[in-house]
Amino acid sequence: MTPVLIITVISCLMFIMSLSLIYRALRDPATSRVLDRLGESQGPLTEKNLSMAWLDRAFLQAGLGRPSQRLGLWLAMWGAVTVLAGLLGGWAYFLIFLVLPPLLLRLYVSWRYQRRVRRMVEQLPQLLDHCVRSLKAGRTLADAVLHAIESSSDPLKSSISRVSRNVQLGVSLPDAVEDFAELYERDEFRMFALGLKVNHRYGGSASELLENLILLIRERDQGARKLRAMTGETRITAVVLAVLPLFVGGYFMLTNPSYLTKVWNDPSGQHMLLTALAMQIIGCLGLWRMVRSI
Template sequence: MMIGALLGIICLGLLGFSIRLFYSGLRKAGTERTLDRLGRVQTASTLAPAGRDWLDRLLQRAGLERRNDHLLSCLAAWALLSLLIALAMGWAFGAVLLLTGPLLFRLYLGWSYHRRVQRMIEQLPVLLDHCVRSLKSGRTLSDAVLGGIAVSRQPLQGAMQRVRRNVQMGVSLDDAMQDLAELYEQDELRLFALGLRINHRYGGNASELLENLIKLIREREQGARQLRAMTGETRMTAIVLGLLPVGMASYFLLSNPKYLLTMWHDSHGQFMLLGAFGLQVFGCLALWRMLRSI
């Protein structure tokens, strides 16, 4: 029975991973079609190697330093804790704990990334405004952007240091900014990189271009805030629907633990509990996708 439960949990994890890959492929295909219509399809970036470590990318986006020894130590400690739990409470609990650790770490990285990117976008108009004032005082576009990086605040300054390093290594400013935009996958940074590329290839009034970009970013931010205010009831409903089954199961475990434990020791009960867990995961993914589309 324990082997069957373990296989069921592994199958559910693989199902969730396959659904994520499916949606990621759809989103990537849509982006490539859009870029193809605009005539801006590019090959892989020359600034990033094709075999970039996915963990290194996640840590960079979350603003964390990569330390292999620290990560390996945490992974070994978590595996040891899972083994102890498995010996004390059963292999099913140990397997669930072993899978929960990396999942929680991945969720933490995603939460840190979104919070960091939101603060960066809020600080980006200040950097662009400094660039506009520097351009009007007679400085070049490259000097204006690098000077704006120096006076920016964290976390934008730490992220833009990547652009500074690439420029100092001989990479053009527009390519360095494009590399940063692809790392963080933000439309505002892509627009900034596109503006720099247009100015680099065709010239024009850079200060006017950056002023229009500032206006666009602030209008997008205002529209996003209005959208969050208008959809607050919908988001709260989705959160309640997602947490209600978990809360009910927790209440049963606290008030009457034998109720669920008796079901777990029965083959039909295990099937029902695993089915309920799978439906809960599927429902949470569906609600998450619905919230992402708002």
């Protein structure tokens, strides 16, 4: 086992070093100039090539930047740790390290995105109110929106600053806000983009439109808060029912670990534990869907 382990570790280190060399070669200025000339010879890029990868999109939504620059290195490290865990602990540890890190990463990114976008929606009425005051002071709609973006605070400022960058690159303000709304996938941002597009195409009072949008967003937020207060007992019950079997299993592992070991060593006990695990997963998914449907 020891020679195999040493060879595996050396192979993983050599693989990581090769990825590092490839990354440095791609970051070299001469290589970048060659790739730019090759890209010019290929003509304009298609919409599919310009589309954002799902991983970059998820990390941008969560405010974590683009992970694709070091993706190969992280994948190599994850693969090396997974192989070592399998060699040292068996197939059970191999499956745990194979499934658990991506699952935890997905849950963390989703939680961070939900928390961040909730805070952004709370800051949106302040930005719109700043736009209304700027419009009444004599500014144009585009100037009012861009000035409000500069005066806003994080996390909304760092996220919606892509609108300012797109406008500086020549994109129209409604299209830039629509791109921002499609990235973060919230109805409040889509309504903001739709209002700008309607005003840009058909005209009208922009200040009155933004004031009505502020009122609508605040009413939606008030209704959501009331709904969370009314369904708090149901959500707490779902969390308790989902976590209770895990606590019971942890209690057995701490007080009498030989009990679960004997059950796992028995074939019928393995079937029972695997069936319980499958039922726990199905129950958690069912409770999650029930809570999301409220």
